[in-house]
Amino acid sequence: QLVESGGDLVQPGGSLRLSCAVSGFTVSSFHMTWVRQAPGRGLEWVSTIYSDGGGTYYADSVRGRVTISRDSSRNTLYLQMNSLRAEDTAVFYCARYLPVADAFDIWGQGTMVTVSS
Amino acid sequence: SSELTQDPAVSVALGQTVRITCQGDSLRSYYASWYQQKPGQAPVLVIYSKNNRPSGIPDRFSGSSSGNTASLTITGAQAEDEADYYCSSRDSSGYHLRVFGTGTKVTVL
Numbered sequence: 001q002l003v004e005s006g007g008d009l010v011q012p013g014g015s016l017r018l019s020c021a022v023s024g025f026t027v028s029s030f031h032m033t034w035v036r037q038a039p040g041r042g043l044e045w046v047s048t049i050y051s052d053g054g055g056t057y058y059a060d061s062v063r064g065r066v067t068i069s070r071d072s073s074r075n076t077l078y079l080q081m082n083s084l085r086a087e088d089t090a091v092f093y094c095a096r097y098l099p100v101a102d103a104f105d106i107w108g109q110g111t112m113v114t115v116s117s
Numbered sequence: 118s119s120e121l122t123q124d125p126a127v128s129v130a131l132g133q134t135v136r137i138t139c140q141g142d143s144l145r146s147y148y149a150s151w152y153q154q155k156p157g158q159a160p161v162l163v164i165y166s167k168n169n170r171p172s173g174i175p176d177r178f179s180g181s182s183s184g185n186t187a188s189l190t191i192t193g194a195q196a197e198d199e200a201d202y203y204c205s206s207r208d209s210s211g212y213h214l215r216v217f218g219t220g221t222k223v224t225v226l
Contacts, residue, residue, distance in 0.1 A: 103205070
């Protein structure tokens with residue numbers, strides 16, 4: 001199970017850290033991903049952290065402003081977001097990525113981030 | 118980054134068959150996965166590795182692929198299949214990057 005938290009209303013230029021609490025498996029043993037969905041829009045891949053070595057990858061739209069990480073002791077995935085813009089307003093989902101399936105097999109319920117003055 | 122294009126909306130009569138397509142250059146090299154999303158809910162994986170269903174997904178859902186096009190077919194559509202459907206694949210501009218399709222709204226009449 002994945003449970004996101006941390007979404008909030010934040011002013012443009014502000015920062016926010018999203019959390020994804022993992023239960024039922026170990027966060028460091030799987031590739032984990034953040035996906036977002038702006039209101040009334042489609043899904044957009046944001047970032048992935050790999051289990052083996054922890055390589056991190058980002059969409060062009062967020063690279064340089066966002067950092068994905070994990071805490072094995074808390075079994076939690078994070079997304080640190082800085083220099084937030086109005087266009088970052090979205091529901092953010094965390095999801096588990098399975099290489100053998102090349103797919104996201106488990107999703108959280110999402111947390112809403114609103115960037116507005 | 119690459120793009121995956123889907124028809125915005127399709128409709129299907131109850132019990133009939135509907136096919137949703139996803140087009141993109143990355144599909145010439147990589148399989149698509151498919152996700153169902155109902156209003157206010159998180160996406161759910163319905164097809165992976167071209168034509169494999171996770172446990173619990175009805176066998177009326179199937180996938181296929183040819184050239185730069187991946188397809189999701191619902192054979193005998195049910196009222197509960199009304200939802201948005203998204204394809205996803207690796208991004209052709211980077212093996213570790215991902216891309217989602219533009220989404221298709223399926224209406225069951």
